[in-house]
Amino acid sequence: TQLLEQSPQFLSIQEGENLTVYCNSSSVFSSLQWYRQEPGEGPVLLVTVVTGGEVKKLKRLTFQFGDARKDSSLHITAAQPGDTGLYLCAGGMTTDSWGKFQFGAGTQVVVTP
Amino acid sequence: NAGVMQNPRHLVRRRGQEARLRCSPMKGHSHVYWYRQLPEEGLKFMVYLQKENIIDESGMPKERFSAEFPKEGPSILRIQQVVRGDSAAYFCASSSAGTSEYFGPGTRLTVL
Numbered sequence: 001t002q003l004l005e006q007s008p009q010f011l012s013i014q015e016g017e018n019l020t021v022y023c024n025s026s027s028v029f030s031s032l033q034w035y036r037q038e039p040g041e042g043p044v045l046l047v048t049v050v051t052g053g054e055v056k057k058l059k060r061l062t063f064q065f066g067d068a069r070k071d072s073s074l075h076i077t078a079a080q081p082g083d084t085g086l087y088l089c090a091g092g093m094t095t096d097s098w099g100k101f102q103f104g105a106g107t108q109v110v111v112t113p
Numbered sequence: 114n115a116g117v118m119q120n121p122r123h124l125v126r127r128r129g130q131e132a133r134l135r136c137s138p139m140k141g142h143s144h145v146y147w148y149r150q151l152p153e154e155g156l157k158f159m160v161y162l163q164k165e166n167i168i169d170e171s172g173m174p175k176e177r178f179s180a181e182f183p184k185e186g187p188s189i190l191r192i193q194q195v196v197r198g199d200s201a202a203y204f205c206a207s208s209s210a211g212t213s214e215y216f217g218p219g220t221r222l223t224v225l
Contacts, residue, residue, distance in 0.1 A: 033213060033214075035216075040218075040219075040221075041218055041219070042117075042119075042204050042206075042216035042217050042218045042219050043156070043204070043216045044216070045213055045214070045215060045216075048213045088155055088156070090156075101158065101214070102158070103148075103155035103156040103157070103158075104155050105153075105154055105155040106154075106155050
């Protein structure tokens with residue numbers, strides 16, 4: 001069973017539309033990271049959130065960590081074709097095992113011109 | 114400012130051969146992690162190492178797989194007597210203590 005559930009699994013939208021990707025768990029995480037991965041490449045870190053209720057903005061991307069630190073969302077405003085990729089969330093269980101993240105299966109986002 | 118480097122990027126082995134995957138962490142990073150990714154799946158944690166120490170290998174198969182991070186040189190993930198089911202992308206990530214991880218470009222292993 002997947003510790004972190006990401007939804008939807010696949011999302012196809014037109015350029016200029018908005019989208020939201022969700023990452024949910026029944027477990028509490030000490031930190032949560034979002035990555036974007038393109039075909040044939042390694043995941044690229046987008047953001048790390050550590051405080052319940054935290055909201056971080058990165059240009060057109062908005063990341064939110066749930067108050068209970070069990071869930072997170074990524075919202076993209078006015079999506080562009082360059083936003084196409086596999087979006088992965090990863091949760092860290094404890095602060096002393098920082099590297100042992102649990103990854104979700106990812107949401108494949110396709111933005112068409 | 115070089116990022117995490119992995120080589121080779123692609124590796125083809127026949128069943129029964131050995132595969133050696135190398136990872137050079139980002140400058141200043143002393144923590145290395147190895148993950149495996151199968152098509153259409155997320156990353157699965159394998160092992161977490163610091164210099165000369167294996168901190169957590171709970172995700173490593175008990176047989177044929179080993180990892181090391183020597184005092185000098187890159188981290189090595191070794192797979193002995195490879196089987197077709199070992200075909201996957203293997204990613205290395207590095208961090209310094211208490212910071213986020215940065216991933217390398219991966220090694221795509223194909224077992225014929």
